[in-house]
Amino acid sequence: MTPVTAIADLKPSYIREILNLANHVDIISLAGGLPCPETFPTQILEEVMPAIAADKQLLQYAPTVGYAPLISCLHARFQVPETHGIMITTGSQQGIDLCARVFLGHGDKVVTESPSYLGALQVFAIAQATVLSVTQESDGPNLQQLEDLFKAGDVKCFYTVPDFHNPTGCCWSLEKRQAVAALCIRYQVLLIEDAPYRDIRFSGTSLPLVSSFCPEVAICLRSFSKILAPGLRVAALIMPKRWLPLFDKVKQATDLHSASLTQSVALAVLEHSAFEQHLADTVARYSTHYEALANELDVLCRELGSGYQFDPVEGGMFIWLKLPDCDTYQVAKAAIENGVTVVPSAEFYPSSSKPQTALRLNFSHNEPEVIREGISRLKQTLVSTLGYIAR
């Protein structure tokens, strides 16, 4: 009764393991990608719930593709072209998994940025796909490397988070968006554009989705976990209509359909007159959280020396703090002992890559004063494990 090798060998997520620790009262978590509970639209929810509770239709089996009124709402909200359709998924995580199950067979090649979202790397490992990496620069992937990979042939997908990348927080330039789209069209590579943080922008200008430049070879994943509530597990896949029947077959076998109740809740919140203001408030709150973290890190980097560095971000949930050469797992472990959790950079790289020495720090979950205390603990940890460098 031995499990499949790909499963037995799969590392459990450091972040999911650490989430358990994060619930201990004395530990400050800068590790997870949790929204701040204060941003959950509880007032709107209490208003819309009675009508939802009375709707018997939500309790019956439902179409695999999703709750029709929610799909209609999202068609308008995301201005989905007529050539394209929507499937509702149990969070974007399921969306990534469905993409892999439809398109990635054993040994098929998928390109990811290096570093990349851990949950996507887990999916590709289970699919037993071959993961190839392209270096991430401050404005997007290295185009020459990407084209070389595509040119070598047989690349089926390019998975990416172009807006407020997880873990680095970086955003692609307009030029790179257009260039990558052109490469995907030219080499007929499926672009899987994961956009969970796109709506959390507190400065700068929003650029078009990469998939908008190559819609016929792209699937875009839109999540409501960051702007509404992750516990609802509601996200949407937007894709050319011709692929919907394939996704339908796989999702049928996967879970028949996502819960109708939570889809209906998501719809009611999205359509509520107070939602846009709620979203603006959420973004404003995260801007404040970000300022608190960035200010503390400015001081930390100045004090601890030139090996410490981070790039400012214009949205999302994370800052990527580069460290002097060290064992980041050891730093993360020492940090837990000091009462703060962070994610070591190696977690975000496929096992074949050499990771940049860094930590991913979250600013969405905690209030500014908690963030400040967390960074104070992290600073102590860094001083005691790595010492002052080049002061």
Add this chain to the structure above:
Amino acid sequence: MTPVTAIADLKPSYIREILNLANHVDIISLAGGLPCPETFPTQILEEVMPAIAADKQLLQYAPTVGYAPLISCLHARFQVPETHGIMITTGSQQGIDLCARVFLGHGDKVVTESPSYLGALQVFAIAQATVLSVTQESDGPNLQQLEDLFKAGDVKCFYTVPDFHNPTGCCWSLEKRQAVAALCIRYQVLLIEDAPYRDIRFSGTSLPLVSSFCPEVAICLRSFSKILAPGLRVAALIMPKRWLPLFDKVKQATDLHSASLTQSVALAVLEHSAFEQHLADTVARYSTHYEALANELDVLCRELGSGYQFDPVEGGMFIWLKLPDCDTYQVAKAAIENGVTVVPSAEFYPSSSKPQTALRLNFSHNEPEVIREGISRLKQTLVSTLGYIAR
């Protein structure tokens, strides 16, 4: 951008396709396995929803294994031994899929009854497992065939629905339950016991779960879709604790976790003082529905001749109506034109098997008067397509 072959080749579910038709006002569906909407616990729901809507914790990311208070409740409800643990899944369909993802690699052997649940066959097709069949008799699988398959070696799993089998409605005898469990232990084959209909028993005596005789090599799937509401998508996997970390890793990659809101709703309904009475009412209602269908079929079989036959059932949702030799797809198609949907038997067999000539008829969804009209339409269809036989 070609999809994985196993997906491209997968037949979409006839039943899911037919569900769309079933929504047309003029068509009576005896095809799906839908609960009767009158059995949804709407009164209990309206009572418990306000407290659930106000619980912010349900909106946050949550542990992959499931909502802890629901897991505790189910440990007690199902008297799960200390050696075993529970994972909450998005319906039992996801439970089957997770079992396959953990244990069934490409080409691995899984045994199913012939006929078997279509959704399981779809999962095994996507896993590219080798499906072997054991003939189903009126009291369970043919034991000699089963042992021969196990003895030939390398069988990893045996997937089965021992209580009110889908599609045939049959229940295993105590002797076969014990014998199959002994075989699974002897040959170290994982028993996947799917028990969604177990609580819908309106006559006869409930027998122990097969997995209770071989708990160390078994996973039991308990669904709340038939006794509570399928739209919630809440089910539980019960398994030896040592396997939980494997399932946790796969479910992490699959969807992070199932929606907390619906898990909390399921818990609140299960713990409500009115639930056991509600369940008894549901079973009583289905007994009435069953009597209506069985009575009509008695008349039909008497009138149409000896080629028509069905075994009475003591619960579940289906009757398996055997027909004289014919093309059951053609009958099902003619039935739709006559305003009633049924499922042709071939849908429930792996493509390598020769199907018994039969139709699966559902009695849970419709009120007795609708069932009677449905069978009247089916009778017309049978007369016009097959004619009277051996009258």
